[in-house]
Amino acid sequence: MKEKVKEVKMKRRWGMAIDLDKCTGCGKCSVACNQENNMPIFEDDSDVPKRVAFLELMKVTNDRDAKFPDVKTAYLPKMCQMCEGNDPKNPNPPCVSVCPAVATDVGDDGVVSQIWSRCIGCRYCQTACPYEARVFNWWKPEYEGSFKKSLSTDVSVASRGTVVKCTFCSHIWKRERDAATAKGILDINAVLYTPACAGTCPTGAIVFGDLNDHDSEVYKLTQTDRAVRLTNPVDDVKDADKKKSLLKAKQFTNPKVYYLTSQQWLRDMMRFKKNS
Amino acid sequence: MKKIERKDFLKLGGGAVLGGLSGWVFSGAPFLGFQWLAEWTQDQYVPVKGFEKYAQAVSDSCPAGCKVSVRMIGDRAVKIESKDGVCPACHNALQLTYHPERISTPLKRKGDKGDGKFVPVTWEEAVKEISSKMNSLITEGKANSIAAINKNESLNGQLMEKFIKAAGSNNVYYEPSLKSLTSSALGGYINYDFANTDYVLSFGAKLVEGWDSSADMQKVFTQWKTKGTKIVQADTVCSMTASLASEWVPVKPGTEAVLAFGIANYLITGRRLNSTGEEFGKWSQLIINKFPLAKVASYTGVSEERIKKIGDDFSKAKNPVAVSGKGACGVNASSAEIIAVYCLNTLVKSKAATLMTNSSVTYKGEFAGLDSFIKDGKFSMLFLNNSDPVYKSVLGEDLKKKMEKAFVVSINPIMNDSANYADIILPSLSFLESETPENKAVVSNFKESKDAKDIIIALSKSLDKTKDTFSFASGIDSFKVAGKETASGAKFSFNVDKIKNDIDALDKKFAANAEYPLFMIPVEAPLVGDGDGLAFPYVLKSIDPTVFYKGKLLVQINRETGKKYGLSENESIVIRSARGKLDKVYVHLTDTVAPDTVAMPLGFGHESYTKYGSDKGVNPKKIMAADVDPLTGTADWWSTRVKIS
Ligand code: SF4
Ligand code: SF4
Ligand code: SF4
Numbered sequence: 067m068k069e070k071v072k073e074v075k076m077k078r079r080w081g082m083a084i085d086l087d088k089c090t091g092c093g094k095c096s097v098a099c100n101q102e103n104n105m106p107i108f109e110d111d112s113d114v115p116k117r118v119a120f121l122e123l124m125k126v127t128n129d130r131d132a133k134f135p136d137v138k139t140a141y142l143p144k145m146c147q148m149c150e151g152n153d154p155k156n157p158n159p160p161c162v163s164v165c166p167a168v169a170t171d172v173g174d175d176g177v178v179s180q181i182w183s184r185c186i187g188c189r190y191c192q193t194a195c196p197y198e199a200r201v202f203n204w205w206k207p208e209y210e211g212s213f214k215k216s217l218s219t220d221v222s223v224a225s226r227g228t229v230v231k232c233t234f235c236s237h238i239w240k241r242e243r244d245a246a247t248a249k250g251i252l253d254i255n256a257v258l259y260t261p262a263c264a265g266t267c268p269t270g271a272i273v274f275g276d277l278n279d280h281d282s283e284v285y286k287l288t289q290t291d292r293a294v295r296l297t298n299p300v301d302d303v304k305d306a307d308k309k310k311s312l313l314k315a316k317q318f319t320n321p322k323v324y325y326l327t328s329q330q331w332l333r334d335m336m337r338f339k340k341n342s
Numbered sequence: 343m344k345k346i347e348r349k350d351f352l353k354l355g356g357g358a359v360l361g362g363l364s365g366w367v368f369s370g371a372p373f374l375g376f377q378w379l380a381e382w383t384q385d386q387y388v389p390v391k392g393f394e395k396y397a398q399a400v401s402d403s404c405p406a407g408c409k410v411s412v413r414m415i416g417d418r419a420v421k422i423e424s425k426d427g428v429c430p431a432c433h434n435a436l437q438l439t440y441h442p443e444r445i446s447t448p449l450k451r452k453g454d455k456g457d458g459k460f461v462p463v464t465w466e467e468a469v470k471e472i473s474s475k476m477n478s479l480i481t482e483g484k485a486n487s488i489a490a491i492n493k494n495e496s497l498n499g500q501l502m503e504k505f506i507k508a509a510g511s512n513n514v515y516y517e518p519s520l521k522s523l524t525s526s527a528l529g530g531y532i533n534y535d536f537a538n539t540d541y542v543l544s545f546g547a548k549l550v551e552g553w554d555s556s557a558d559m560q561k562v563f564t565q566w567k568t569k570g571t572k573i574v575q576a577d578t579v580c581s582m583t584a585s586l587a588s589e590w591v592p593v594k595p596g597t598e599a600v601l602a603f604g605i606a607n608y609l610i611t612g613r614r615l616n617s618t619g620e621e622f623g624k625w626s627q628l629i630i631n632k633f634p635l636a637k638v639a640s641y642t643g644v645s646e647e648r649i650k651k652i653g654d655d656f657s658k659a660k661n662p663v664a665v666s667g668k669g670a671c672g673v674n675a676s677s678a679e680i681i682a683v684y685c686l687n688t689l690v691k692s693k694a695a696t697l698m699t700n701s702s703v704t705y706k707g708e709f710a711g712l713d714s715f716i717k718d719g720k721f722s723m724l725f726l727n728n729s730d731p732v733y734k735s736v737l738g739e740d741l742k743k744k745m746e747k748a749f750v751v752s753i754n755p756i757m758n759d760s761a762n763y764a765d766i767i768l769p770s771l772s773f774l775e776s777e778t779p780e781n782k783a784v785v786s787n788f789k790e791s792k793d794a795k796d797i798i799i800a801l802s803k804s805l806d807k808t809k810d811t812f813s814f815a816s817g818i819d820s821f822k823v824a825g826k827e828t829a830s831g832a833k834f835s836f837n838v839d840k841i842k843n844d845i846d847a848l849d850k851k852f853a854a855n856a857e858y859p860l861f862m863i864p865v866e867a868p869l870v871g872d873g874d875g876l877a878f879p880y881v882l883k884s885i886d887p888t889v890f891y892k893g894k895l896l897v898q899i900n901r902e903t904g905k906k907y908g909l910s911e912n913e914s915i916v917i918r919s920a921r922g923k924l925d926k927v928y929v930h931l932t933d934t935v936a937p938d939t940v941a942m943p944l945g946f947g948h949e950s951y952t953k954y955g956s957d958k959g960v961n962p963k964k965i966m967a968a969d970v971d972p973l974t975g976t977a978d979w980w981s982t983r984v985k986i987s
Contacts, residue, residue, distance in 0.1 A: 087567070087586075088563075088564065088567060090550035090551065090560060090563060090582055090586065091551070091582045091868050092430075092550070092551075092552075092556070092560060092868055092869075093430075093868035093869040093881075093884045094427070094428070094430075094433060096869075096880070096883065096884040097430075097433045097434070097869065097880050097881070097884070098421075098422075098423075098433075100880040100883055101420070101421045101422065101436060101880065102421055104389070105880065105883065107879040107880075108879070109953065109954075110882065110893075110954075110958075111879045111880075111882035111883040111954075112882040112883075112885050112890050112891075112893075112958060113892055113893075114887045114891055114892065115892070117883055119883050119884075123868065123884050123886065124886070125886040125888060125889075127580065127932065127933075127934050129580075129901075129932045129933035129934050132933065133901075133902075133933050134580075134592070134900055134933040134934070134935065134936055134937065135580070135590065135592035135936070137580045137933050137934050138580065138585050139580045139581070139582060139584075139585045139934055140582075140585060141582065141868070206386070207386070209387060210442045211442030212440045212441070212442050212444070213437070213440050213441070213442060213879075214387060214389070214440075215418045215419075215440045216418065216419065216420055216436050216437065216439075216440045217387070217389035217418075217420065218389065218413075218415065218420040218421065219389045219390075219391050219392070219415050219420075222388075223386050223387050223388065223389065224386075225386050262421070265423060266423065266424070266427075268426075268427030268428075268557060268560035268561065268564075269427075269560050269561075269563060269564045269567075270564060
């Protein structure tokens with residue numbers, strides 16, 4: 067892969083930590099995301115293959131490896147993992163470089179953007195994404211009758227034949243910064259924001275913030291022993307030198323979404339390891 | 343100086359054109375063209391712009407009274423937000439408000455009941471028809487044949503209770519809830535001081551999955567996590583509550599009451615604890631004789647040692663509390679079970695469970711509860727206040743038959759299975775449209791719909807007998823007369839004579855049964871709950887494919903049990919109970935469910951709950967156990983003996 071010469075000056079490095087020891091699987095994050103992001107309303111949204119949603123409330127259990135009653139259940143809210151590749155200063159998520167239309171890119175806040183109106187529907191990014199975080203609008207997004215009234219003007223309604231995904235609700239940051247500007251605040255990058263899912267979680271399981279800010283709650287959480295990222299094998303390598311050479315040899319996804327759990331089975335499952 | 347030749351010049355020109363072209367291509371401009379083309383050919387909807395603001399609202403549709411902040415674009419509500427957490431119903435209020443199948447005017451039945459054919463009438467016509475019907479029943483001395491079924495104890499439920507009572511009828515019922523069940527069994531519903539307890543022993547109460555006031559419980563759970571409160575969950579499936587609990591006590595289906603007997607037995611005989619409840623002596627003799635620990639262990643599948651250990655931990659904790667009411671949104675427990683679990687609280691003198699009453703709500707009518715009313719009651723006229731007993735009660739089919747012969751008025755914002763059997767439907771509001779003393783309505787009323795409180799007040803004013811029931815003309819003033827919650831002061835009684843038969847019947851219930859070897863128990867999916875969520879597309883979007891997939895409702899069965907019956911994943915099966923059969927259900931094999939158990943999702947199988955909620959899966963209530971509890975007047979449907987084929 068070609069190295070970019072100039073390092074990008076990152077204004078922010080938004081990241082998320084989702085505490086699965088706190089998540090009760092209530093699904094509020096899912097409803098909030100759907101409302102905030104104008105998710106299409108099809109006649110039957112329980113039809114999973116046809117479903118278009120940014121956040122998937124995955125029900126997971128260890129029942130393949132354990133027998134009743136030594137089993138456990140958990141819900142895992144899964145959205146775009148905001149991969150940054152090996153070098154945070156030169157982000158390189160798997161989905162971005164394959165896009166021929168520059169419809170997806172990494173902003174100077176670390177957010178992997180997706181501009182649906184620019185997407186030509188080739189679905190390369192969807193294939194490249196290892197987390198199935200991207201969905202394709204096989205059908206034209208519909209909003210029957212008066213459901214249209216609940217649509218937000220902050221997020222454009224996608225057309226048929228485009229790929230869409232979670233954007234960390236980056237429009238909310240824009241909204242907050244606009245509000246700050248209106249109040250006469252000049253340093254708009256100092257403005258923080260909360261994505262819809264994090265803002266609605268009743269147990270505070272979803273924490274959002276700037277990973278570059280080492281005083282932030284989210285950064286501290288990602289540094290705890292409970293932190294784990296979805297299938298990012300380099301995280302399992304403890305030896306620093308080995309890690310360095312691995313990162314040199316190969317690109318990893320290195321998501322900016324972290325999960326927190328004290329449950330070994332869940333850690334193993336998230337790293338595609340079988341329970342021992 | 344080199345002269346530029348014509349060839350060079352052409353080359354340069356060509357280069358510039360090529361460069362420009364590639365620049366244009368890489369600038370993304372052609373894609374903007376595509377974008378324009380795509381948008382133009384598809385004519386995609388552009389949301390109407392407007393001024394952004396936030397409006398505050400308090401839910402008056404359920405007793406929890408969630409406080410929400412609503413993001414508005416112009417006069418449109420686009421997002422429900424809350425710092426304190428909201429219950430699923432409040433979150434769904436946005437899609438209820440803008441539901442394309444909102445009822446826009448009062449409706450009068452046209453075809454046969456259940457046909458779903460209605461014609462619009464004016465409010466005057468509707469009210470006149472209702473009041474003349476009521477009037478004639480009252481003058482004929484048949485006032486008691488007027489009945490009402492409320493969804494819950496919200497203010498409009500309280501007004502309905504006052505109105506019907508003023509008309510001269512005692513038949514006001516509520517859809518069974520944790521409050522109604524515990525009130526009937528104990529003489530008051532329980533106010534739990536969860537914030538200050540250090541040990542929670544739950545008998546199948548799925549505390550974090552919609553149980554009681556779900557928004558509050560999520561907060562409570564967070565506090566428990568921070569404080570390290572011990573949560574012990576008895577449950578037949580590995581629910582989220584069981585999974586997040588400090589300890590999960592797997593019990594055989596429907597044996598939570600027996601486990602409570604066992605622990606009580608141990609605390610009374612082993613640790614010499616006493617309860618001050620009336621008839622404690624009689625009850626304890628019964629339990630001690632009938633439920634020795636060895637028997638409890640064999641019924642529940644929990645070892646004697648573990649029962650003792652739980653008893654020890656529970657009684658030694660500083661501020662322990664035992665919780666009954668199996669289930670999440672749909673709660674069920676027999677009075678014998680509620681009493682036994684409450685007994686544990688009295689044995690350890692728990693400070694965390696206080697019996698309460700609401701001055702405006704009595705859960706009993708002429709009958710002990712809704713199901714006994716459906717079973718044995720007679721009515722000529724029935725008001726349904728946002729309730730859907732045809733769908734939610736296990737006796738829904740019986741109710742349908744009785745409704746066919748009565749004059750039925752239903753007050754609700756969208757259609758449901760019960761309203762489909764109404765003679766008159768009066769359209770009510772979502773809470774975003776209703777005003778409270780603190781807040782103005784967030785959005786204006788949908789077409790001709792009205793606040794349920796205003797509807798009930800108007801109905802009462804239209805009758806001579808009830809015209810003075812309310813001293814005010816508008817629902818907004820009724821907040822002043824909202825019922826007060828106070829400690830009930832009722833003396834807790836074991837009511838042994840009333841529940842003895844049920845306790846005796848347990849032996850039969852758990853005896854081997856060759857015809858119906860399995861137990862069916864309910865489970866709930868997030869947001870769907872026991873059915874209210876299904877009309878809302880954003881709820882449908884969240885359903886896990888292991889619960890409902892491409893039109894197929896999946897029941898969860900343990901792998902070993904599956905092997906025993908030769909079942910394979912996704913296979914279609916028929917479930918039969920003594921009451922009937924369910925087909926079109928499919929198998930999901932998982933070890934999160936106890937052996938010999940069929941874990942059946944609630945909330946599916948509506949008949950007429952808008953096009954989004956209807957005809958998806960089956961409604962298992964149709965075949966669930968329907969023995970009505972003598973104290974709560976509610977069917978004990980939690981575990982049903984079934985067979986599969
Ligand atoms: S809102 Fe929070 S607790 Fe509920 S499912 Fe989402 S992450 Fe879990
Ligand atoms: S999760 Fe998928 S879509 Fe999101 S940044 Fe990573 S590769 Fe791209
Ligand atoms: S960050 Fe925003 S878009 Fe992404 S999952 Fe959460 S709510 Fe949805």
